[in-house]
Amino acid sequence: MTATGTDPWLDATAQAELVRDGRVSPRELVEAAVERVRATHADLNAVIHERFDRAIEEASGPLPDGAFRGVPIVVKDLYTPSAGDPAHNGARFLKEAGWRAGHDGAVVRRLRAAGFVLIGRTNVPEFGSGASTEPLAYGPTRNPWDPRRSPGGSSGGSAAAVAAGLVPVAHANDGGGSLRMPASMCGLVGLKPTRARISQAPAGAAWGIGATADGVLTRSVRDTAAVLDVLSGPEPGDPFAAPALARPLVREVVADPGPLRVGLLDHPPVDGVPADPVTAQAVKDTGVLLEKLGHRVSYDHPPALDAPDFSVRFFSLTAASLAAEMAGWGRRLGRPIADDELEVPNNALVPLGRDMSAVQYVETVEWMHAFQRRMAGWWAPGGFDVLVTPVLNGTPPPLGWFADPAEGRLRVREVHQYTAQFNATGQPALSLPLYETPGGLPVGVQFVAAYGREDLLVRLAAQLEQALPWAGRRPGPQLRPTEDGR
Template sequence: MDEILGLDAVGQAQAVRDGRVSPRELAEAAIAKIVKHDGEIGAVVHRRFERALAEADALPGGTPFRGVPILLKDLGWVEKGEPYNAGSRTLDGVRIAADAYSVAKLKAAGFVILGRTSTPEFGTTITTEPVAFGPTRNPYDPGYSAGGSSGGSAAAVAAGMVAVASASDGGGSIRIPASLCGLVGLKPTKGRTSYGPSGGEGWSGFSVAGLVSRTVRDTAAVLDLIAGLEEGDPYTAPALPRPLADEVGAEPGRLRVGFVTRHPRGDVPEHEELTAAVTAAATLLESLGHKVEPGHPDELGNPDFPQHFGALVAANVAAEVQSVGAWRGRPVSLDELEPRNRAMAETGAQRTAVEHILAVQWMDGFRRRMAAWWRSGFDVLVAPSLGVPPFPLGWLPPDDLSTGFGRTAHAVSYTSAFNATGQPSISLPLHRTAAGLPVGVQLVAATGREDLLVRLAAQIETARPFEHPAMR
């Protein structure tokens, strides 16, 4: 059974179709893995094992992922009848009234949902250490962070509990934990996946739902399932020419690739491990026949970006705190929040509607100026997935906000810009530190070009297969 549980989701689904394992047996094996290891890892905050086994027994045939276990991030990804915390005790006792559209699609495809994974409070930081549930530990070294905000999902997949888990990304929250846990993490194009029925967009359009997985083909196949415009969505991503699963193994052609190892803003320290990771990736891409050269959008170095991005995020946090109060039937007092979110909610609440709209308009210009680099003839940008090396738990001191916000700004320096532009980007596990900790490399394509990223990522995976030694 360990052999089958070690397969990716596409492989597990095939094992079920071939009769090598039943949906119940596969779910029981994944549950046993969670029970055995999650006490150390701290990835799963809500378990629904009995319900999952009953659903596994009742699954109809003919669905593409019949019987494959999955975990849902406890931020968004809501499921009818299940608890929901978003990493915060302010939501204790809340039960969900309806499935998110993406959750309904996963169920229709035959996935068996085993529970919900940990996230920092309201998903606002790069490490999963919520006061409400305690830290999520990196399976490669339990003293290190699994990243955030999809840290619980990434740790669960890296530890072999499930082959794939849901995630979301508003400033790097798929790519950063994928980098730290040695996984594939694709942030789709803005609007590729729906936030319905409970919402239209996340963080003023910065956030998008996706997943973390061990293989490119899993990422492609599951994104195919959850993508698509739903009634009432405010916008959608450009249509893809064909399913992303069909892009796996397709020839990407000779691409023009730019790469960057020193952030052009000038205030982000360069790190040896990140430089080594990007340089090795550039060398690999050159060996695969691509035209590779140093280069990046000049606008990536705009010194005004962090303040506008931070202001919009803070306004969204303030709005979320008010929404939580309405949802639970009584206002949230600031002293119920972790210090980071208390500060962000206070700052966001002080901004006027005019200031908010001006920040949105600034981002409109930023998006167009960034896009000019891809229009100039480049196909892909290669950059670090995380602006700092792997870091230990406690690296962001909760009561020293100046240090915490400063370190976070460095960490998201290569990811948040592409939340603002809405472009697709993918983190691939292409480097390890001397201590064996993963370091991801990010590939960024033009808006709507997940197809190109999947082709290129699959080519890289074939040339240098990803290893997952943290699985046990």
């Protein structure tokens, strides 16, 4: 099989099987992926740091005999270093400084050990603080389903690369929905794992509550399970620990979830924010499907989700974290980072973070810990197994929609209603590409389980993948969405 003849829509598991069977070489897989990235770069702008020559050289030599030997992958250019490669986090001042990583982080080290070949790093909004991937440093990434639209953020570059068939799997991370939202907008599987399931070594725990989590974006449940198995596990000195899983997640793909008790939430928990009709209907339809599959379904959700001050508390921790990040970069570069070196939203956040006192910070962290306890009660033994919500309170918006100077912050608040709460609690949360708008754009549905229960989510996801297959839905030139995408 030649490089140009490699099927771009095979998932990572299938590509790895081709290599093991000798039907294709790692070099052929990598060369085919490189060709696809080059051919689509002008249209998508998904991969911003190329490792093409190095990747082909690596694929031509000995590779670790791991589960994904020879399979090409891209890594998100945000807090996940790969030795010798640019690490700009979407920031102009790091691009201008030509900053490069001096080491592999734990995630990249484990990907390499599994046999993956890293072909490049993907576009992100500046320091990940955006619902769309449109950094001034590198320009916007476009949604393969409609290039006029956003692929989401902050893992938008990774999502666009997988959705367009450039690679079968991409690294992503999630500090408030940054993996699940692009999964929803680009028609992918996106599982944010339990806090500390995947080590972020050598980095610490963002915001003191371990809100960020690494994971992957894929086109199949089996890929998500198998790659998370590769990435999972602690590193010495990790500040948090995840409960051990009973067995590898890939074995859960063929396991029966049994009858589950499922709660539905089809409207924003914040008063005054109207529900998007398309995503609300997706939750309703999911409830009907789950009942047909034998699950007990009712409209219910954790009362703690209705807390009116969650978003303010989460926002303040974001500001404090970003301010600390800028102080850290100032030390590394040997000079202070001026506020006007940042894009407008972050320029406004950093002073707020600096003004937050140590007492206010600790009080906010303690509030979040109490919030986590209140949330956990809904999933306690005898309670519910899974919560189903929209991923977004809306469908993929046009590029620039969140950047509007007058309406941008309000629009982010309206759309960002269902994801950040589970970063605060550390629970596993999954976006599945179950539906689409009448105009053909993807619509993800979110499934949330109790702390440590990725196994249950994988079982349920595999059941839904069989009941409502999405593998045949792909972007292409035949798609002509209406002006509003519906």
